[in-house]
Each structure stands twice: as C-alpha cells, then as structure tokens.
Amino acid sequence: MKPAGSTDPLPAIIDKGGLQVLIDALIGGGFTVIAPRLTDGVIALDTITSVDHLPAGATDEQEAGYYRVHDGGGGRLFDYATTPQGWKRYLYPPEERLWQAKREGAGFAIVEERAPVPRYAFLGVRACDLRAIGILDAVFDHGRSAEPRYVARRDQALIIGVNCTRAGSTCFCTSMGTGPAVGTGADLVLTEFGDDAAPALLVEARSPAGRKVFARLGGRQAAAEDIEAADAAVAKAATMVTRHMATDAAAILKRNLEHREWAKVAQRCLGCANCTLVCPTCFCGSVEDTTDLTGATAARWRRWDSCFTSDFSYIHGGSIRRSGASRYRQWMTHKLSHWWQQFGSSGCVGCGRCITWCPVGIDITEQVRRIKDSEGGPH
Amino acid sequence: MARAKKPKLAVWKFASCDGCQLSLLDCEDELLAVAANVDIAHFPEATRAVIAGPYDLSLVEGSITTPDDAERIHKIRRRSKRLITIGACATAGGIQALRNFARIDDYINYVYARPEYIDTLAKSTPIHDHVWVDFELRGCPIDRFQLVEVINAFLNERRPNIPRYSQCVECKRSGAVCVMVSRGTLCLGPVTQAGCGNLCPPLGRGCYGCFGPMEAPNTMSLAGWFREKDTSADAVRDLFRTFNAGAAPFRKESEAHEQR
Ligand code: SF4
Ligand code: SF4
Ligand code: SF4
Numbered sequence: 001m002k003p004a005g006s007t008d009p010l011p012a013i014i015d016k017g018g019l020q021v022l023i024d025a026l027i028g029g030g031f032t033v034i035a036p037r038l039t040d041g042v043i044a045l046d047t048i049t050s051v052d053h054l055p056a057g058a059t060d061e062q063e064a065g066y067y068r069v070h071d072g073g074g075g076r077l078f079d080y081a082t083t084p085q086g087w088k089r090y091l092y093p094p095e096e097r098l099w100q101a102k103r104e105g106a107g108f109a110i111v112e113e114r115a116p117v118p119r120y121a122f123l124g125v126r127a128c129d130l131r132a133i134g135i136l137d138a139v140f141d142h143g144r145s146a147e148p149r150y151v152a153r154r155d156q157a158l159i160i161g162v163n164c165t166r167a168g169s170t171c172f173c174t175s176m177g178t179g180p181a182v183g184t185g186a187d188l189v190l191t192e193f194g195d196d197a198a199p200a201l202l203v204e205a206r207s208p209a210g211r212k213v214f215a216r217l218g219g220r221q222a223a224a225e226d227i228e229a230a231d232a233a234v235a236k237a238a239t240m241v242t243r244h245m246a247t248d249a250a251a252i253l254k255r256n257l258e259h260r261e262w263a264k265v266a267q268r269c270l271g272c273a274n275c276t277l278v279c280p281t282c283f284c285g286s287v288e289d290t291t292d293l294t295g296a297t298a299a300r301w302r303r304w305d306s307c308f309t310s311d312f313s314y315i316h317g318g319s320i321r322r323s324g325a326s327r328y329r330q331w332m333t334h335k336l337s338h339w340w341q342q343f344g345s346s347g348c349v350g351c352g353r354c355i356t357w358c359p360v361g362i363d364i365t366e367q368v369r370r371i372k373d374s375e376g377g378p379h
Numbered sequence: 380m381a382r383a384k385k386p387k388l389a390v391w392k393f394a395s396c397d398g399c400q401l402s403l404l405d406c407e408d409e410l411l412a413v414a415a416n417v418d419i420a421h422f423p424e425a426t427r428a429v430i431a432g433p434y435d436l437s438l439v440e441g442s443i444t445t446p447d448d449a450e451r452i453h454k455i456r457r458r459s460k461r462l463i464t465i466g467a468c469a470t471a472g473g474i475q476a477l478r479n480f481a482r483i484d485d486y487i488n489y490v491y492a493r494p495e496y497i498d499t500l501a502k503s504t505p506i507h508d509h510v511w512v513d514f515e516l517r518g519c520p521i522d523r524f525q526l527v528e529v530i531n532a533f534l535n536e537r538r539p540n541i542p543r544y545s546q547c548v549e550c551k552r553s554g555a556v557c558v559m560v561s562r563g564t565l566c567l568g569p570v571t572q573a574g575c576g577n578l579c580p581p582l583g584r585g586c587y588g589c590f591g592p593m594e595a596p597n598t599m600s601l602a603g604w605f606r607e608k609d610t611s612a613d614a615v616r617d618l619f620r621t622f623n624a625g626a627a628p629f630r631k632e633s634e635a636h637e638q639r
Binding site for chain 2: 065
C-alpha cells in the first residue's frame, strides 16, 4: 500500500453498503458510473446504478485464446482479473463523428461537434488499466495535437482504482512494473480483503476530488491490522502472476527486425486485429468521409482501426505492409520497442488481453521469448 | 436536391434467389432518396418500366450457370458504364457453387424428372470470371446500408467506404463478446470480410462467413485451431463450404479437409 500523503486522510473500511453510498454519491454528483458487470457470460464494463450490479462471487479463468467465468459463490466483488475490453472505449469511443460540412451555394460551411461529453466515474480500474489511461493521456493530451474530446472526457472523469488480489493467468503486470497495486492517477483506491462471504473494502483517497467523495463515505477508520491484511492480499496477487515479459524486450526486438520468427508467427496470426482492438493503449483510428445521397451534407468520422488491416498502411500505389509478418512485426515492435522513442514508455502494460482474446492464442510474451532464446545459442 | 440529369440504373438477375435485389427495396427511408437521384431503368422486381441502355450503373445479382447467361452477361457489360456485382452468387458463385465439388450429371439426375431438358454448365461461376467488374459487394444477402453506400459513392464520385478487414473488427467496435474465446464456438469471423452489420456473434453464434474471405484470410491457421479443438475434418470442410464455397480461399481450405 502506498503511504498516505500528508493531506490524504487515513484509509477507511467500508462494506457493500458503504460502496452503495459511494455509488449513490457519484450518481448524485452527475456521474455515469461504469464498472465491471456480468454480461453475456463475461465480466465486462457497463453502466451500473447499484452495488448489486457488480459480479459478486464471480471469478474468471483466462488462458491464451480462452476465457470463462465461474461462480465462486462468495461475496467478493472484485475477485477477477481484466475485463475483455478496457476503459479506452469510454474515453476514446470506437466511432465518433468529428465534424460535418453543409453545402452552401458554391461553397460549404463546417458544423463542429458540440454535443457535451459524458461525465464518467470509472469504478474498479485495475493497476494495469490505470497505467494504460496514463499512456493514452500521453498520446492524446499532447499540446498542439491534442484530441479535444478525449481531453474533455478525461478531465471530467473520476477514477476509483482497485488493487488486484487475484491475478489471471495471462497477466504479466509485475514484469512491466504496472501492478498489481494501483499507482498514481487514481482519485480513490479500493482493496478487498478478509472474509470470503462478507469481505471488507479498504478505501484510500488520493486526490482532492477523491477526498471530497471520501468525506461522504462513512465507514470506520482503518486499523493497522486492516492495512496489513489488505497489503498481504495485494502481495499475494503479485505471487500469482505466472507470465513474464523479458525485461529487455525493447532492445531484443530492435536488433531482430529480420528474425525468422516473424514469418513463423505469421503462419499462425489471422490478421484479425483483435489484439490491437482489445489493447487498452492501442490508439490507432482512421478517418472516413461520408456523404448523403444528394451530396448536400458530408461528415468526417473517426473509427478504431488497426495496423493489422491492409488499408491502414495504404498510400498511393498500395499498402506498405503487405505480408502478415510485416503487420505483426509493426504491432509488436511499436508496442514494446519504438513506443519508448515516441512516448517515453513501453506501450504495453501487461494486461494480457491480447493473449486471452487472440482467437488462436498467440502470446506476446512467448513471441519475445522465442526471439530472445534464439540469440543464446547457434541457430 | 435532385440532380439535373439523373444517372440510369439497371438491376440484372442471374442464378440467384432475388434476396439481394430485394435489399434495394428494403432500403425504406433511403429508397426514396435513391429513386429521386437515379432513373431506375431496368428492375423487374420493382417496376415494369424499361428504358433502353446504355446504363450508367448496372447492379448484377446471381452467378453464371447456363450457356445463355454466359452470353447475356457480355451484352449487359457492353451496355453498362459501371458494373457492380451484388451478393455471394455474383461475387463467388453462391451456394449453387457446391455443384463445383461434385459431378453435375449426378445432381441433374437426382433432382429432375426429365434430365434431358436441362441445359446447364458444369460449374457455377462468379461474374468476374466472365467480364470486367468495377466493384464487388459481398454478402448473402448483401447489407442494404452497404448497397446504399455504394450507390451513394457512385453518385458523389467518391470511393465507397466498404472495408475489407475481418468481422472481428466489428465485434470489437460494437463491444460484442468473442464467442470463440468465451464459449469455444467455431467462428469464421477472423477470415471473413466485415459488412453484415454484425449479425451473428452478438447473438452468441459464430460467423458463418456470409461476406466471404477478408483481405488476407489465414484459413489454414484458423482451420488448424478448429482441428486442435477436436473438430472433425468433415466439419471443418463444411464450415468453409456454404454461400462462399466457390471463393478461392474458402474453396482451397475446404478441399484441404476432404477425406480421400
Ligand atoms: S500489448 Fe497486450 S498485454 Fe500489453 S497492454 Fe496491450 S493488450 Fe495488454
Ligand atoms: S495476434 Fe491474434 S488477435 Fe492479433 S491479429 Fe494475429 S490472430 Fe488476430
Ligand atoms: S466472435 Fe468471431 S468474429 Fe467476433 S471477434 Fe470472435 S472470432 Fe472474431
């Protein structure tokens, strides 16, 4: 647990009822509360209004190309790992109209998008996903090239992190230095611990906005044993992490741009783009212009796109990245290697989604390891 | 705002079920706008009025299955400035291309009381095997929004926004949960072109491949994964052998799982 800063109040202990008080306070404050919820057989992000919408007792089982939910029967509200998609779809929606143009005589007038952006409270943001939001901030909230609607959504959002007390089998946050404990950027942080049937939640306030909500929470002040028990639960999650990314991935990839492994993985890779679309930091989109039938109105849309599509690298004369190998290499080397030059960090937070949601179970950690291992001995 | 000189549109039918042409009538709101902006010159499903060619835009439905049709498509091409094929029959040979995997005389003898009356080709082939096609609109049936988009792009002289990437992209944008990963359901989405409007996976079903192969389909990897998950060779063959059985990547994959 991070030591509470001098202005931060001591952590409090609340129960399920206390969490409902929090949800009510957020809704009363004009927030739309987004949280994990059992939908279509998965624990996915959705709008909630009640603590009963959280998946009590549910756990998930994740493997390469495999995801199932199990009912653990207990009362834990956060006893699972990552949701199928991250918070990206709320901050950076899959589809967005950027502006319209209306024909006026021989010319046209631009109509800007002015619809107000929603005010979100994100409840249950995992450590890796919080780091991913930080990475998106670096991409979109970036001086002259800022994406105004992203920045507007982000500025209004309240983030309630949750420390992981269980790691999934595709998680590798520990080797990326992103989890399982929530780092900077959250307004409030929860840790679930104690009795399986009626667990307690330790709440920490970590920002002025967080302290304001915290003040209305009630509950009791956390005792030293509570903090110790919560810390132990998070430490246990760290020991449950079984997958690891090579720490020198950026350098390994950089010196192996012509490695035979790229062609080998391309035999398996479907080029379906799932990995990029579920990745909480992949931010690529394409813009598309539409018209009405009469040509009186045109609109420009931005849509999630992916380096796995051939149109994505299309310039005059054709696509630059024609082979599956070159598309996979583009994705992985950007994510793990030249993201450092571009944004000063890795583009991967170790959430494991690309592994779980790849329909044929391609594992980014394994791909790096194969290249690394090949460097050791004779080929 | 209607145009001064409206382009002439014709709709032609070959071996098909009419479902794709009916998509145009199904366009409801947009249909009036389409009708206001083009002269529908030949469209037997909708109107008896016939205007002689040439045509600015011909929409062709259906595959080539008879010697007569193999002639007729050339006449239509000669009278059309732009020719767009619509649907799996016209772009891949359709479900009737299943005959391509069998002996045509066997089929004729099973089905018809007087086989000698039947004059048919041994294979059902897509229009692009016979004439130059300007654009192919996929689907069994086509998606009416895509149809309007193609007509719209034609009218506004721009490129149609018809993506060629996988169905998976639509699943992820819509937030649909992957049925392959979360249920183990066989799904052709990763090798199938998007465009149906995201019909099956959100309802918990795997993609049937109605829109045919995507831009770079790795059918071998997907089929290999299905086989590893205890799917029989026959079942894998049959997955690839539906409405787009005649599309080369699907045809080759289905043949690879043929038990000899
Ligand atoms: S690359 Fe994979 S593990 Fe890394 S952040 Fe993206 S989805 Fe998560
Ligand atoms: S790595 Fe997996 S999810 Fe990504 S494009 Fe290839 S097959 Fe699809
Ligand atoms: S359900 Fe099918 S189409 Fe959708 S993401 Fe999964 S594999 Fe792709």
